Structure formats: structure tokens, C-alpha cells
Amino acid sequence: MSKATIYNVALKAGVSLATVSRTLNNPEKVKKETRDRVLRVIEELGYKPNAFAKGLASRRSTSVAVIVPDMSRSSIAELVNGVAVEARKYQYSLILYVLKDENRGETEMLKDVVASQADGILYMNDEINEEQYAMLNTIQEDYKVPIVLANTLYPYDNKLVTVCIDYFKAGYEATNKLIAEGRKNIYMLTTARKYMVNDLKEAGYIKAMKDAELETNIIRTSGDITVNTVHFNELFKDSGKKIDGVIAVRDSIAVSFINTMIEKGKKIPKDISVFGFQNTKYASLSRPKLSCVDIPILDIGAKAMALLKKEIDGEHIEQKFNVLHHDIIERGTTIK
């Protein structure tokens, strides 16, 4: 029962191992009768080709490396979900690399990825910086392993295929919604850590504010609720009365802000309108429900995997930047 090899199948089916290999990989090259016989034996023996031997001989692994930061971020998990669904269509398996805090070993890790013979790499670390981008580029060129960035942007260059939404535009639009409400003192709540996508949201916000000749106010805080709650309380003390609008780069930050303000006696959205980003479950579980930019995160994952598959298959993708459509969802934290 343990392990049937291609030899066992060949023997029992009365053919050579090459024929077995063919019926599995190039069925059209095998006469139907032979093929059927072989398939029956395969079934009987519960034979599955050894992935290592197959990979070694064919130099292809039918697997892709998925590189993510901290899984506990809702958007990351959802992205992986999207990738998984698409990957299954191609029978590709996913090798998961979680970066976690320690960027130290990223170079080392990428070498592991190469050694693992992954057919392609899906990189979704939105904290990407110039150095990392350069390294990915090197890897793609030196080792000829295709890379796709999912929900990860490095806007200063476009050598790598990228799937994302137009974060600048989204930030711009959300801010304009608040301006249209008549809000004047609109704050942007962003992360202290450097996320490229958040910088773009911020740039969109700044543009909208400048266009309206309003003053920009950017607060850098943490994604950690206990930490940002403290920040929000301080903010309230200093200038709380003047805030009448907020754009947060993550839903969870928006919700944390809302909670803090409501506990301070503020009315949402009467006193302050709030926009989040992503449309995660946090947005639906907030009270009032959070207005936010809806990002098709599942689709981004799926699209990224689909493009990677094309690259693996040797198709050239001239459209490097693939921008998916986003929506502005108005719920209970803004005034329609």
C-alpha cells in the first residue's frame, strides 16, 4: 500500500514506464486502449507520481512560493484565499513563507525559494522598499523565475508584474467625499511603518486637500489597538474639537478611532465622518457600520495567481501594472 512507483504500474499494465509517464503527461500520444488500461492500473494501485522525482526530471515543480508578512492581517489572509482558489484550478500547490517581523533573513529566504524550485513567486509584502524590489528583480532575471506582486506596489519602477488597485485615486476619492460633505478638518490616519500602498493613499488625500485648499493633517500611528487608542485620546485632547473628518488606511484603525471618539461623547457621523480602507469584516462589525473603500482583495489574489501562471507558461505580459477596480462604499460613518 505504501508507495506504488511508475515501475509497478508499468509492470502490471504490461507496458514500459515511458508509456505510463505519457498517459499522465501527454495522454494524446498514447493509444486509447493502452491508455485506459494504464489508467485502470493507476487507479487500482492508487499511484501518484512522486513529486520530487517528477520535479527533478522535469525541472518544474507545479508549485509557487507565496511570500507574505504576518498572516494575522485580515487583508493578507484574504489575499491568500484568493490565490488558493485560483491555484487549485491549475493544480498548483502553494509554498507559504511568512516573513513576520524579522526582515533580516529575506535574502536568505529568497534563496530558499529558488532552491525549492518554485515555478514562480507571488510576493505580497506591502512594506516593500527599494532594496527588496531590486533583489526581487535580480532573482527574476538571474534565476528566470517569474514574480508577481499582489497588492504590493513599488511605484518607482515597473519591471515586475503587479496587481493592485489605484490607491492614490481611492484616497483622493474618499477624501473628496468628505470634502463634499462640507468637512474642513479632515485627518489622515496612517501607519508609522512604511507601507508603499499607504503612502499612495496619503498622497491621494493630500492632493484632494490641496485641491480644496484645506490644511492636511497626517497622524502616524500603529495598527495595534491599545497603542493607537492612546494616540487617538491624545489627539482628542489637543485638537479633538476641530476634527470633523477622518480617512484611515485600514478598517481596523478606523474602527478603533470611532470607538475612542464615541466614548468621548462624539457623534459619528454627525460630528466626525470616517472612512476606512479595505472593506474587511471589521467594517461590517463596527457600529455604525464603517464607510470604506472596497478593495477586491480576493480578486487581486486570484488575478495575481492567474498572471503568474501565464508567465510560468512562457507568455509575455506586456501589461505590467494591472489595476483592478475599487468602490467607495458609504455606510453609517459618513453622511450620504
Added chain:
Amino acid sequence: MSKATIYNVALKAGVSLATVSRTLNNPEKVKKETRDRVLRVIEELGYKPNAFAKGLASRRSTSVAVIVPDMSRSSIAELVNGVAVEARKYQYSLILYVLKDENRGETEMLKDVVASQADGILYMNDEINEEQYAMLNTIQEDYKVPIVLANTLYPYDNKLVTVCIDYFKAGYEATNKLIAEGRKNIYMLTTARKYMVNDLKEAGYIKAMKDAELETNIIRTSGDITVNTVHFNELFKDSGKKIDGVIAVRDSIAVSFINTMIEKGKKIPKDISVFGFQNTKYASLSRPKLSCVDIPILDIGAKAMALLKKEIDGEHIEQKFNVLHHDIIERGTTIK
């Protein structure tokens, strides 16, 4: 640059490939000077052993298969995080299998796992049923590939190593807290789908209620917010006034319930006390903050991976059931 093989290293270091292999896998069997020289060349060439060749020859993959349902569930993502951290300690890579809705192909998928030569399997699908359990067992026995269940319980048998918490006890304790508050009409909100762990929480709830000679009320609903909101509204119409306590099997369900009730004018926790399960970010982002059972989900993942590693290394684990400690966290939705 492309790919250095063991031959290149051997040549450049002036040794045979066997020596290179040894310095990597059995360094103590190589004279220090030779070893250093080889290591230097490895460094220079950026050599990494091809994972396929290595796996084929050694019959070990230093990778484990991680089987999960839907990644978008916060607890699942966190579990994977825990696994990833621990796996990195051993330099194990993770092959991710997302079950998603379609259980249809689970048998097939498990065959893939075996074919992938994973050294072990981490199974964390809390919807496990008898059939699946039996199949896992078969796989473990027939193919000699160790399996560990993480946060997944099949309480009717104990052939597979399991890491979890005592869900029965947790349900019992949480219910008793509410009873101690003087609550009489305590409802359990659980999932319509069959999750073994939720059944245990439910059993604990029932036991506590029976002990206190109170009537049990079990509501089966969905994890989907739009769906369960409808249920909660109906519930309120029928018997809303009589509900004074709730235990929900997931934080997100608890929060959704709270939102619905507060919108109906109920006071939380004055009118109704609420307990959730897990202590996810949802609990901290709810207003009031959710009281809940704290489950050390990260630790469960890490512990499961650690045990799997032991099994892979041939250590026999007699302690099949590994029960980690949980806490009851009282925050704003219960009365202390």
C-alpha cells in the same frame, strides 16, 4: 549565476561531491579545514542544494503540509502564523492546502499531500467528521506520515495527536460566569454547520445550565453577518425580552449580536451579558469591548508544529491529547 550544483562546489573546493554533501548534512564527519574551505566556496557560489534532488535521494522533504479551511477566518490565519514561526525554527517549509467549501476533493487532496512527500501533516479543519478522521488515520498508518490535529478535535477517538484547549470546560466556565451574575435566560449562539469544537462548547453550556436547573436555548446561525443579523432580529421579536445572557461560539458572532441588540435599544451588559470565544481582534474592536474566552491560538499552532516535528524525528508521543490553558477575559459585555 543561475544555478550552482554540488559538482561546481566540489570542483572549486577540490573535493568530491560526497564531501560537500557531508559538510552540509554531517559536518562532524568532515575535517575542519576541509569543511571551512567547502563552506567558503558554498558561500561564494551562493549554492543551495536543489530541494528535489535532496528530497528524492533522502526521502525527506523538510516540509509539512498545512491543511486549513477558508483562510479568511481570523482564527485560522492566526493558527497558521503560529505554525509558521515554529516551522522556521526547524527550517521547515509549509505547503498550504486551503479546503474552501468543496470538501469533495479531500481524499484526492490527501493523496496529493502524500505524493508531495510532505514529512508530516498539520490538519486544522475544525469541521472534521468521522469519515475524515478515519481517512486521516488510514493515511497515517498506510503511508507512515505523521499527522497532528491543531485546534481540531475528534473526541470519540484518540489515535491522532491533537493540540487544543478544553472547549467543554471553557463553555462550562463562561456559562457559569453568566449564571453567577444572576442571568437566567442564557442563550447559546452556535453555527449551523457542524464544527466539533463548537459542539463541545455547546455541551459545556448545556452542562452548566442543567447544573443550575435552567432551561437551555440554542440558536444555530451562520458566521455571515448579514445572515445572522436577520436571525438575531427574529429572535428579538420572538423572545428578545427574555434573553439576558448569551454565549457565542465565535467573537464575530457575539459582536454581530451585540450590534443588533444595541440598535434595538438594549443595554449591554445591563440587559444582556455577552461572551465570545477566541479573543480575536473583533473582541477588542467591539464597543463595549467583548468579554470572551481567550484561546491561545498562536500557541496551539506552534505546539502542534513542535509535536509534529518530534513525530517526524521518530519520537513517540504518548500524550495524544495536548490541552493548552485558556482564560476567561471579562471586559465590557459582562458584569464583573
Added chain:
DNA sequence: CTGTTAGCGCCTTCAA
């Protein structure tokens, strides 16, 4: 349409 024959890159006895 099918069989034969080299490898793929590495590990692992067995000798030396």
C-alpha cells in the same frame, strides 16, 4: 504509438 536509455542533483553505503 511504444520502448530504451540517459540523465535530473543529491545522499549514502562501501572501500580506501
Added chain:
DNA sequence: TTGAAGGCGCTAACAG
């Protein structure tokens, strides 16, 4: 302490 040689299970020309 090191080298030589035989696989691991499969794919992919090349013949036939």
C-alpha cells in the same frame, strides 16, 4: 577523513 559508485522515481529525447 575522503572518494567512488549506485540509486531515488521520473521525464524526455531518440529509436524503432
